[in-house]
Amino acid sequence: MDKNRRDFMKQLLIGGAVGATILSDLPAMAKDEENKAERPQDKTEYKYVYSSCLGCNVRCGIKARIKNVAGQEIIDRIEGNPYHPYNRAAKIDKQDHKYDPIPYNTPTSEANTKWVGSLCPRGQDGIHYTYYPYRVIKPLKRAGKRGEGKWEAITWEQLIKEIAFGGTIEATGEKLPGIADLFPLGKLKKAGFENPLKILENMKKDTEAIIALAEDKKSSALDVSNKIAEFKSKYESLLSTKGLSLKDILIDPDRPDLGTVANQFAYYRGRGQGHTDYFSTNFANSLGTINWLRHTSACQNAYYTANKALFGQTDLQPDIYSAKVVIMAGAQMGRLHPGATGQGLIIQRAANKELKIYYVNPTAPRTEANENIIWVPIKPGKDAALALGMIRWIFENNKYNAEYLKVPNKLALKAFNYATPSNATWLVITNGDKQGQFLKAKDLGISTENKAVVRFNNEFKVFDTINEGELFFAGEVTLADGKKVEVKTSLQILKEEAMSKTLQEWGQISGVDPKMIAQMAKDLTDAAPQAGTYVHRGVAMHSNGEYNIISYRLIDILIGNYHKKGGLLGRAGHSDYSHYCYEIAKFSGQPVKWGPQIDRTKFKYEKTLEYLMKVKKGENPYGTIRPWYPLSAEESYTETFAGMFYKYPYQMKAMILHFANPVLSANHGVKFIDTLSDTDKLPLFVGITTTINETYIYADYIVPDTTYLETGTSGIQYLYATSGGATVAESWRSPVVMPRTEQIGVSPKGHPRHASFYEFFIDLGKALGLAGFGKDAVEGKKHNAGKKI
């Protein structure tokens, strides 16, 4: 063996002859070394930067390990941040029960060397976002047809100039509009009007007056047309004094309710991160567009919408630190909030027999955690049936929290130690033309107030004048006007709905064994209020998603777990830094804005002149080119691109898309290509991105962006409710290494400026002359009062 080795060493080692001689002559080794292991220890001097991840939108904490290679700092590894509640901490003598982060006052020297936080593989692999070989480093301009994939690199100055004031695609000769065309305030200023803000304000007021007239049942179609004509001539004559026309300011002078031309510009983002959102809203507000849009339809809009309808809050989940039983529905293990990292706590608690999880999902759980994760396979989208089956069982076995439900108002609730009352006892009209509305005190004639009514001791009372109401009632009442209507309590309606099918029938619809439904309901109610439903996108992202979420969340209301330890908690708040040391959210000189968004969410069709005029003319107002979504909590990818495609309710002219890939991430997103590839539907398409993806391939200009490990999306990060709303914490995303994008200049304080989302909006805002951009635009507050930067 020795001989062999020496031969090899001869060949392998530098200075082979010398080496061989030494080897053969070496004595046996010193005895004192015997008990010591000889190991190559990692002696590299690392720098650690604490920040927030953005591998997915859960945004766990990260601790980036930075290595200096030939004078340049590079990311060597990304570890979990032991200070962060998602990551939680461990060290060599405390590895079991990774439940809590380290105390926040632990010095970083200790955190760097002794403590570690867990982190999912995607977060650890974040290095590749930054060092991806196909990163966009320089501004690009289309050099062929849309989607052809031909680009030319341009300078930053050319990029800003052409996006602001228009450019030409040399290869095709297409003329692209500039955003200045869509800036009515700028046009008025340029034309020389003394008080352009006032003109826009008056226009909005006059538009509102037109809508009010159109809503008035006494007015005729002609009255409204005359009013519009009057509006047009008033502003045409005013604008023509300085060489402008109403068409320069309004999208359609005949439809002033659609708003100004600024609405034809849309800022659209995928992932929203606190400070990038502040920045882009400033831009949108200063330009005056209503179209500041988000990707939520591809994310969890139905979940938000349903929660908002029930609780007035978009994001609620059970307190996973203290819950004992959780119905985990459509929350895929390791994939949904709080991510593979954060869900570790839930799985550990289950494996340690502290938490029982009913895993309602068509796919199996990835562990059974000592039989504390029970798989409840379900037919996709049929969750409401399962929930109603459970509700039926709860009613049948009187396991609802009557003490909580019977209280009709907040004042009376104080004695019971619950956070907020329910409307279980409120009476609802169930027939006639007011069907579905609450019975109001003034309708009943018991008071002049427009308040809900409850029944107690055979008497009807205004809901806030009494401490409790009857939970179940169905009967007929005579209204003040002599009409008779049927009324039921809210809880009665829910009970009847749940009882409309047997447990077997609910089981049949959902594909869940009725025995299992009963077991789930029993376990949940036995553990109440330390129990709840942990529901997420798997049940929400169906066309019936809102109903699924509402059905599950009704169980939470029935057991009265809202705002209880172990029960349902809302997303923890975070500090609002936009009005703190500097006023960075509101600027004087921002124009008024009005009109519906291109995706028609959060806006009533019945408020548009389109509807009102059709009604006036006796036409059927329903059946629109695309639907309207007044109840939607946030925006929709599908409806934005459909709106652009059908030019409904109006034609779009320009879009800046940031951090998104709608073509890939929305259902049948390839359909959006029809819109994106057509310069008639969308004349200017600017992408702010780190890479060219399936959507940005159709862009006219590409603005190189920085990743979250450079300067991109830096700033405040809130925690989702899935972390357990009990945790009041916020993390801050800091730059970890210098950006890889092109340097475009130097800041007034001497720092290098690298091409990014932030720098793009600063320079574009300055070029357009938007309020809030440029020198002295930001006002100091508190100790900075009086200062301007």
Add this chain to the structure above:
Amino acid sequence: MSEKKIVLKKRDFLKLAGTTIAAIKLLPKSGFTATKSQKFGFYIDVEKCYGCMSCVIACAEENHVPLNSFRTKVKRVTESKKDKGKVTFVPVQCNHCENPTCVKPCPVGATYKGPDGLVVIDNDVCIGCGKCVKACPYNARFLDPIKGIANKCSFCDHRIYSGKLPACVESCPTSAKIFGDLNAINEISTNIKNNKTSVRFPEFKTKPKIYYRNLLKKI
């Protein structure tokens, strides 16, 4: 003893040759002190593992493991048909066996069992013949396609002596993996004492030092 002799020879040679690579003598700062009395091992609770693959990536990044090669893996095991869909994930890596089958076949003594019981590879000596790769019954070794030599889990021996946990333990979100000295009184030895554990393929009599809880099947 013969393995150890070779290592130390090599180290002295390197010193004499004036190079600084590898084999720097360690003075432990915190954490473990390497002595013969200690026995490093893992306790893995299979019920806590949900196959997030965090350990796989942490290991790959910490140890610069080439693409498509793995020092640690997570095996997905599906139970029989009557258990309908039950899936178990089992993290696997080098067991640092007390009776390693990979040491003997090495023609150059590059693989050896150190005084602390870790089975290690001396990168500067390995010739990449691949005999150890074939000899390992756990399939824990592979030939590094870049360096052309054998590679496998080292229990992160470059970290543990300075008080750091192996990268895979560090990243695990569910504390499914616990690392430590099996001979001391600590979380790992208590867990092994209090729970029924087993090792992979005990019939090979290699005496692995990774103890699994709930390891249901032969994998």
